[in-house]
Amino acid sequence: MNLLREAALVAGKDLRIEVRSRVTVQQILPFGLVVLLLFAFALDPHSGTLSKAAPGVFWITVLFAALLAIGRSFSIEAENGARDGLRLSGLDSAALFLGKAGAVVIELAALEALLAAGVVLLFNVGLGGALPLALATVAATVGVAATGTLYGVLAAGLRVRETLLPVLLLPVVAPVLLGATRAWEAAISGASSDAWPWVALLGIFAVLFTGIGMLAFGPLLEES
Amino acid sequence: MPPVVRLRSAVCLLGRFPALAGVDLDVGEGEVVLVSGGNGAGKTTLLRLLAGLVPLRSGSAWVLGSDLSEDSKTHRRQLSLVGHETGCYDDLTVAENVRFAARAANVADPPEEEVLHQFGLTPLRDVVHGRLSAGQRRRLGFAIAMVRTPKLLLLDEPHAGLDAEGRAALDAMVAGSPAAGRSVVLVSHELERTRPLAAREVVLTAGQAHGALPESSRAVEGPATELREDTTQSGSRT
Numbered sequence: 001m002n003l004l005r006e007a008a009l010v011a012g013k014d015l016r017i018e019v020r021s022r023v024t025v026q027q028i029l030p031f032g033l034v035v036l037l038l039f040a041f042a043l044d045p046h047s048g049t050l051s052k053a054a055p056g057v058f059w060i061t062v063l064f065a066a067l068l069a070i071g072r073s074f075s076i077e078a079e080n081g082a083r084d085g086l087r088l089s090g091l092d093s094a095a096l097f098l099g100k101a102g103a104v105v106i107e108l109a110a111l112e113a114l115l116a117a118g119v120v121l122l123f124n125v126g127l128g129g130a131l132p133l134a135l136a137t138v139a140a141t142v143g144v145a146a147t148g149t150l151y152g153v154l155a156a157g158l159r160v161r162e163t164l165l166p167v168l169l170l171p172v173v174a175p176v177l178l179g180a181t182r183a184w185e186a187a188i189s190g191a192s193s194d195a196w197p198w199v200a201l202l203g204i205f206a207v208l209f210t211g212i213g214m215l216a217f218g219p220l221l222e223e224s
Numbered sequence: 225m226p227p228v229v230r231l232r233s234a235v236c237l238l239g240r241f242p243a244l245a246g247v248d249l250d251v252g253e254g255e256v257v258l259v260s261g262g263n264g265a266g267k268t269t270l271l272r273l274l275a276g277l278v279p280l281r282s283g284s285a286w287v288l289g290s291d292l293s294e295d296s297k298t299h300r301r302q303l304s305l306v307g308h309e310t311g312c313y314d315d316l317t318v319a320e321n322v323r324f325a326a327r328a329a330n331v332a333d334p335p336e337e338e339v340l341h342q343f344g345l346t347p348l349r350d351v352v353h354g355r356l357s358a359g360q361r362r363r364l365g366f367a368i369a370m371v372r373t374p375k376l377l378l379l380d381e382p383h384a385g386l387d388a389e390g391r392a393a394l395d396a397m398v399a400g401s402p403a404a405g406r407s408v409v410l411v412s413h414e415l416e417r418t419r420p421l422a423a424r425e426v427v428l429t430a431g432q433a434h435g436a437l438p439e440s441s442r443a444v445e446g447p448a449t450e451l452r453e454d455t456t457q458s459g460s461r462t
Contacts, residue, residue: 009327013313020315020352076313080353085311088275089328090301
């Protein structure tokens, strides 16, 4: 119970900072929409390529946006010696991980809702198969946030963290991109039964990296 | 009663450089110890060692009952460190930063309003940290340190950037520490101002401490003997 209270404290702090700084709304969301728009320009709308590519484009855009959100999550800890403040705070390191990852999940969920609307409008696709679509989205978002938070703290103490984080993170979350894209393709095409194995894969990934993050975040924070 | 801080032959490396090269130090409950020394003498590293923020390379270090060679985290909830940076978030207000620190430390009935008043921050409670002046940020650092109700207070050049009112509030906080049972390790170059506040002065030179043990400790047994006894009992590394 104390773990959840402390995680909620950290998540609340991060979300309050995001609401006040408006980085997510004024920078990350426009970035995501621009990426979607560029794909819409680049792919031929008349050949059907656009609608076929929509799930993959959506999740690539989410991953790019996640890189910015995760980078932002750790840049606020780099100011004014806040990272040492967190280390001295007395908060449980697993709670720190859950709190920071939880805040990223909420930010990404809000972004995904708006980006999904952009996909529907720009790529002319309908979002059918609501249940597998929703579960795949939740599992993929948790997986990306957990992995990103783990690699974010790994890169946090380095001078080259902004460029290192994508290099470290993107290969690791490749299974999420694959699983989420396939699950979305199946759900959108009406073949929901084909989506469930991918949803299961995404769920396993999310649970695995959440567990690893809870164990490894503390030592990585101490070393960063 | 065991000392709040007990270092014996403590060595800390910054990279390959020994920032602390075999320091002995005792700080008793409610004792205020001034640490002086030139630039690069190891004063800040000493505070960071006591806070568990830098690893002990050799020797022994006990702080608030924790053996830092085994566990450098458990004691952190009972101490506060005010360094050169506040550890605050620019987009949170003064009150929000104080509240976050109090809740993170799980302090029952935290004295949020008291510490804001103590350091003249009540009128600034709704101002975000990013808009504070350097001196106001310093005061906020003290308020956050005190709202955690620490048993050990570590202060690194605390008078820097403070106006007369802020210095007076700081001095009152330090002077009131013995009565509150709060130990203070105070690093400062402003010796004329801080010497009257301290019960004892330790001079750090090239990572080594002079005057680090109280007269009673030195009279009973030497540091080397105490180190051997400690490591035998605790099994900690030397």
